[in-house]
Amino acid sequence: MIKLLKNLTFYKWIVLAVFGLVFIQSMSDLYLPTLMADIIDKGVVVGDTPYIWKIGGLMLLVAAFGAFASVIASYYSSKAAMGLGRDIRRKVFTHVEKFSLQDVDHIGTASLITRTTNDITQVQQVVIMMLRMVISAPIMFIGGLIMALSKDAKLSLIIVVTIPLLVGSILLIMNKGIPLFKAVQTRLDRLNLVLRENLTGIRVIRAFNREKEEKIRLQKANKDLTDVSIKVNKVMALLMPVMMLVMNLTVVGVIWFGGIRINNGAMEVGDLMAFIQYIMQIMFALVMASMMFVMIPRAAVSAKRINEVLEMEPTFLDDGTKEANRNRGTLEFDQVSFSYPGAEEPALSNISFKANTGEITAIIGGTGAGKSTLVNLIPRFYDVTSGSIRVNGIDVREASQEEIRSKIGFVPQKALLFTGTIADNIRFGKEDATQEEIEYAANIAQADDFINNMENKYESLITQGGSNVSGGQKQRLSIARALIRKPDIYIFDDSFSALDYKTDAKLREALKSEIAHATVILVAQRVSTVIDADRIIVLDRGEVAGIGTHEELLENNDVYREIVESQLQEEEIA
Structure with a gap:
């Protein structure tokens, strides 16, 4: 106090x-x-x-x-x-x-x-x-x-x-x-948690008809807070x-x-x-x-x-001062391992690869293979347990977080939009972007068609969480937000999953010229999305199961072949 x-x-x-x-x-x-x-x-x-x-x-x-x-x-x-x-x-x-x-x-x-x-x-x-x-x-x-x-x-x-x-x-x-006052605040935390989960997860709750169970859970949290509040008020x-x-x-x-x-x-x-x-x-x-x-x-x-x-001291601080401009557009993982706090097994083990300017490096693997964990280490959302990650030739721990992240255009797996206009959301990637730059980025991201159909076009309002646009539209706006930044490294964390095959293909074609002078890290579930990549990294249980082109992996890698066979017809594989 x-x-x-x-x-x-x-x-x-x-x-x-x-x-x-x-x-x-x-x-x-x-x-x-x-x-x-x-x-x-x-x-x-x-x-x-x-x-x-x-x-x-x-x-x-x-x-x-x-x-x-x-x-x-x-x-x-x-x-x-x-x-x-x-x-x-x-x-x-x-x-x-x-x-x-x-x-x-x-x-x-x-x-x-x-x-x-x-x-x-x-x-x-x-x-x-x-x-x-x-x-x-x-x-x-x-x-x-x-x-x-x-x-x-x-x-x-x-x-x-x-x-x-x-x-x-x-x-x-x-x-x-x-x-009793401490108990009141702790139980208020619990009530806030339950309320937040119910409000953000309302679609899932209704889809599985779990309203009654969630109501009981809320009532319990509410009753726990009520009981201790009554107890403390009785004393007072x-x-x-x-x-x-x-x-x-x-x-x-x-x-x-x-x-x-x-x-x-x-x-x-x-x-x-x-x-x-x-x-x-x-x-x-x-x-x-x-x-x-x-x-x-x-x-x-x-x-x-x-x-x-x-x-509470942050797990890692900005103790680096180097500028990440030595080898522009390069990304290197050197024997990287990572474990979540309290986890029994590492999420990633001994990951090594190098990506250069103009190359598309795709990452594919089953659910829980560690794909999103890997890309979350690049902007240093988490710190590696061992090994090192170098962006533009500089270890991410030797430069400031702001310096590293300024070189990256990140499109997360779950597209997140902020309240404001469409232009504001795209401009989030570059604060001083002009209207022409905003429209150009939206065009590359295949978002201009639905934006122009809206009443106020780029000045149309996005509600909280982007609830007034579809999942695919959110993803395209998130991609536009990354493109307008013109970074050295693009990270697409399964960012095409909500797009139909036609839009996916058009978007990847439009991206080719735009990202020619940058490194692209592409996480995907679809084989069709990664098939043209310069390098495909196959992850299996946090380890590299294989690295190569589509043809090389199809011939030599059992894990990749299994993924391909589960998605493509024999004619397409051939």
Whole structure:
């Protein structure tokens, strides 16, 4: 929590202003009971109406001054807290952007969303309260205590009995409640995960008629969160009744013993009224402190979860400074092996090959052979376990991630579009692309036909996740996004799977001239897509089962021949 609060130093002048305004408000509140005592003792008791009006007017002025200070303090405390939340969100987002895919997988997307939204909101709320209470509560408590002692020291002995009782009750309740706050946030993570899976996987759920089962799963996650929330609220619900009981018993005691002292002539009525007000202020200061104690534990749990993200070191950092321009358009795998964290067997073992400018290197293999894993290592989404990968002659670990990725045009297996226009999505590959470049890339990607049929053409809006375009259209826009970048290396990770054979053939033909001065890595399931490649790498269970042209592999490689025979007719093979 303290680590996050250090970010408030940016708002130090606002914080100091809030402290000053809260101090003025607190002093105003402490002065009012003394003025009230004067009205009663010197005005009401003796019947001095002008004095009542005079002191009453002063009370109104002091109250108005305190209220004005309170309003301004609330405004600036909110401004500082919201600014802090914005800064922490930006810091978390910037830090997460440095994570490798395995780092994101380790924490979980759902948990990262909760930590960036709900957890930071918890911290914001407690900061608003702290900025107001961290000065106000001590001043009200100490000031009220001093003023109460000045009115009647003997009567103040009642406080000596009641305050330890109140503080002990608060600490006991907090001890029970703090562990439950962590459980609340953990179960909120779980609910967020289930909701996210249900919303993103709604098509699969409906296709397999799993609505009832998913409803039960959601209900369980929801009930788990509800149960622990009810439990923590039950514990915290005891706090206010206990405080009010102690407070009211204290007031009863003050009135009882104060009445005796007035009867004995040791105290005036006005002083008793002021004393009651100061007792209420002391108790109210403890109430405010206890409210902070309610919020701080939950915020502390949230702060810990945020710090876990901020303190988590990325699996690999940008420690390289070399520029990947030595041998443009070359890609080399040298004895590369890779294992996912916690996996029993490596996903890739001893992969070696070299691809040069103007060549198409195709990668084919059965499901789970390691094709997508291999291409994800090139932009350094994951780091190799052993061996090395060289892009343009430079080891990807010796250059910055930005430098390596600037040389690559990547089309992922699952086409992803962003909300915005079609032009914006294509321009994602090159920020300063002109309209002519956008249209040219779309034409090569065979996307211009359906774009021109849309009402607003390139300014047509893409909804979240590209739900208003088909799978094939998404793939073609993703290809256009990579083409507009004009990189040294193109990576197509099964990027033609949603295209019909005619469009696939036209696209590959159009790509020939466009990618003549670049290296192409083509992952595919279809033999027809890779048949003309300069080099075909056959993967089997994470290992290279063969490298060669279509004809060479067909003659010498059993794994490749099996794939070909499962897809093509005898006449086509011949």
